[in-house]
Amino acid sequence: MIKCNNVQEQAQDLCGEIFERWRELLQSGEFILGDQVLAFESWMSDRCGGAHAVALNSGTDALFLALRALDIGPGDEVITCANTFVATVGAIVAVGARPILADVGDDELLSVETIAPLVTDRTKAVIPVYLRGRPLDIDPIIDLCRSRGVAVIEDCAQAIGTMIDGRQVGTRADASAFSMHPLKTLGGLGDGGMLVTRDPGIAEYARIARNHGLENRNESIRFGINSRLDSLQAAALNIKAQYLDQWLKRRVEIAAFYDDVLSTTRTGTDLGRGKPGNAYYHYVVQSTHRDELQAYLAENDVQAAIHYPVPIHWQKAWLSSQPRIALPTTERLSRQMITLPCHHHLSDGDVEKVVTLIKQFERAVRW
Numbered sequence: 063m064i065k066c067n068n069v070q071e072q073a074q075d076l077c078g079e080i081f082e083r084w085r086e087l088l089q090s091g092e093f094i095l096g097d098q099v100l101a102f103e104s105w106m107s108d109r110c111g112g113a114h115a116v117a118l119n120s121g122t123d124a125l126f127l128a129l130r131a132l133d134i135g136p137g138d139e140v141i142t143c144a145n146t147f148v149a150t151v152g153a154i155v156a157v158g159a160r161p162i163l164a165d166v167g168d169d170e171l172l173s174v175e176t177i178a179p180l181v182t183d184r185t186k187a188v189i190p191v192y193l194r195g196r197p198l199d200i201d202p203i204i205d206l207c208r209s210r211g212v213a214v215i216e217d218c219a220q221a222i223g224t225m226i227d228g229r230q231v232g233t234r235a236d237a238s239a240f241s242m243h244p245l246k247t248l249g250g251l252g253d254g255g256m257l258v259t260r261d262p263g264i265a266e267y268a269r270i271a272r273n274h275g276l277e278n279r280n281e282s283i284r285f286g287i288n289s290r291l292d293s294l295q296a297a298a299l300n301i302k303a304q305y306l307d308q309w310l311k312r313r314v315e316i317a318a319f320y321d322d323v324l325s326t327t328r329t330g331t332d333l334g335r336g337k338p339g340n341a342y343y344h345y346v347v348q349s350t351h352r353d354e355l356q357a358y359l360a361e362n363d364v365q366a367a368i369h370y371p372v373p374i375h376w377q378k379a380w381l382s383s384q385p386r387i388a389l390p391t392t393e394r395l396s397r398q399m400i401t402l403p404c405h406h407h408l409s410d411g412d413v414e415k416v417v418t419l420i421k422q423f424e425r426a427v428r429w
């Protein structure tokens with residue numbers, strides 16, 4: 063089977079190195095915070111041009127603590143998109159604010175054009191999502207928000223390696239949230255996340271809040287939560303981080319191959335349309351015969367996934383608590399988009415097989 067992710071293969075390749083690092087950690091007894099967590103924060107800070115990096119136990123908590131640090135809560139509105147993982151909206155609801163969902167463009171991304179009409183006096187933040195690890199046009203969104211006194215939190219959960227003007231995304235706005243969930247391009251062997259910010263106040267808030275508000279072992283200055291990145295996860299992530307650029311390079315190579323061959327097909331190329339800086343967390347195309355294409359690929363041992371088949375405003379969680387809304391582009395894309403395998407364990411032969419099958423499918427199907 064040609065799979066859509068390489069979680070198992072990555073773990074198998076690196077288990078020798080990871081076990082060795084874990085053996086050292088077990089001997090040290092440093093299971094909470096400590097050197098491995100500090101090393102991972104320092105690696106992330108370097109990658110993000112020296113911004114503060116606070117390691118947390120998930121990307122969801124990074125969003126949650128960024129919202130809390132910005133004092134966003136009941137009575138406030140936060141704008142984001144509906145074609146994201148539920149966590150983006152879950153974090154807004156968790157702080158007691160009201161999520162407002164904007165439609166996206168044909169590239170599946172939010173833009174200043176779709177956000178601007180939704181900004182009101184109650185809007186306190188906007189959370190643009192770098193879906194698929196695609197660069198989005200963040201500067202006009204930040205300009206709009208600054209002019210209205212609105213904060214911007216970049217959802218970079220899928221965006222490790224995504225670049226704008228040659229820089230890792232996640233440092234332009236007030237704060238950003240990265241996920242190190244095992245499925246991510248840089249994923250742990252369990253949950254993990256990182257809050258990145260240039261604002262020392264937000265960094266300090268997150269650092270204290272992730273650890274029960276403790277300023278030292280016995281004194282808490284503000285009730286917080288337990289959202290520390292596990293030292294065992296940090297140790298594994300420090301190993302994996304050394305290979306990240308190599309892995310990203312292979313994704314870009316595979317995407318270029320797909321772009322080249324699929325440009326002459328009806329299925330077409332990635333919905334990000336080859337914008338530079340794409341980290342290709344997902345390579346996503348669209349088809350009006352999406353479900354049949356997925357089934358055809360599966361019959362031929364190729365796994366293609368749908369991220370995400372149910373947009374947030376169609377989730378039971380939304381329908382039971384929020385008003386019904388229509389988001390035409392999001393809805394159309396949710397029926398048509400399909401994620402093709404794109405990761406560093408794919409051989410050239412695997413990728414050729416995927417495109418050959420797509421072409422065969424297109425010849426066989428009645429359009």
Ligand SMILES: Cc1ncc(COP(=O)(O)O)c(C=O)c1O
Binds near residue numbers: 119147219240253
């Ligand atoms: C776009 C997006 N936002 C937020 C999250 C939440 O991250 P985590 O699973 O680390 O809590 C994820 C990942 O699953 C995601 O893909």
